[in-house]
Amino acid sequence: MRSTTTHRHRPALRRRLMVTAFLVALVAAPALATPAQAAIGGSFVDNLDGFATSRWHKANGYSNGGMFNSGWRADHVWHSGGVMGINLDNYGCPSGCSGKPYASGEYRSNDMYSYGRYEVRMKAARGGSGTVTSFFTYTGPSDGQPWDEIDIEILGKNTWQMQTNYYTNGVGGHEKLIDLGFDAAAGYHTYAFEWWNGGTINWFVDGRLVHQENGSRGKLPTHPGRIMMNLWPGTGVDSWLGPFSYNGQRQATYDWVKYTRY
Template identity: 35%
Template sequence: MPLCRNLFLQFLTYGFTTLTAATGVVAQAELPRGESFVDDFDSFDSSIWGVSDGWVNGDWQNCQWSRDAMNVQNGMLHLQFAAQATDNRDYVCGEIQSRKVYGYGTYEARYRTAKGSGLNAAFFTYIGPHHGQPHDEIDFEVLTRDTSMVSLNTYVSSEPNNGKRVRLPQDSDMSFITYSFVWSEEGITWYVDGEKVHETAAGTPLPTHEQKIYASFWGSDSFPNWMGPFDPPAKALTMEVDWIAFTAEGEDCQFPESVVCTLD
């Protein structure tokens, strides 16, 4: 199954007016360009983030995005996958998405996942047809059936490139891990806990459109070969996000934990 490719089928199948009213998401021409930021989630900053709420992305997704599956407490963003009946599904799941788009620079998040088959804990950027642009995307995805690995990928005009699974320094459900990628006109380089783990190959198509930033925790019982057979959790599972940051290309390191400090 292509990584995250179908995650946004809603943008192709839902009406523009309906989605705009429900989510506050607007066309690319209307999306403002974001500047460098560091969000340590001491509170929920609605000037940076919107919350996905009240829809599913397709028949294959077994949870409905819900504001109930997102909260900020004790300096942490919590995105949950939990049993809760809705009009569409038996489970709810959590996602935040930036209100602005971002271009070349360094994207970083520090988070800890739960463990469970059929679930995906993701930090990524995306822009697509709903925003009036081709589908461009850059991914970190922890398929939590195997918390020792993370999947990396890009999409350029809906075509996958540079996919790779890499081993994590420790299981993602046991400790917080920092996931970073640097995106420039020349290429993309991925880092885990400050160590380079992957880069785009020379001559590979690269994303060129400014993108929104997402963090999400969702499930499916439709892709056992990719995400593993869905195992209904006995209790609510949580992806804990310590911080998310963006540093625009050419700007100085904003905080000591940033990979930008080691690249300057």
């Protein structure tokens, strides 16, 4: 099936909440290495068969606050059967979830990565509205840099679509919804983006180009960032994610991650 794209701006409230969320995270999160200390990573393939501590770390013991309605817990990121999984549940909450009603996980690269091709094979969480399954790059004040970000997001309210976005120096509002032609929560598919120096960002699904940004809607990111994967429930952003209603554990799984430096 040929893909189609539609454009939708999130409300200004969502962008204000996002800024608040990251500012809260900067206070609560452990200090990260600055770019001068963190390596600029080279090409790699990680089959996610186990926790490679030389490449990754698990967010633990804090919450991004704002619209993020879960606390990050390292025990909610696991490796088994050749895949990595992230659980979203309410076990031990709120006392063990940074005061939030739910717990979930985030996997973050130790190094920073610059221009290149970023690929992941993943299966999104199912279970209805209110959640985000993601693969993205991020850097910001915690890294001593401006907030730059490139996103692949599957929203639980419609797992037949992928949302793309990017932020440059904290300015977002570049969302696109891509009709996938399949249910991203029903099986594994390969999602990717190419970030070219000064030129374009191209997004792919199963090797097929589905969207391109060339800077005409706003300057593209320029700062190297960390590779991240997470699953989280929203609060106060029903107009974007839809309402979240907990009916048991939800789970996203990741088969492999690949980065090719350009």
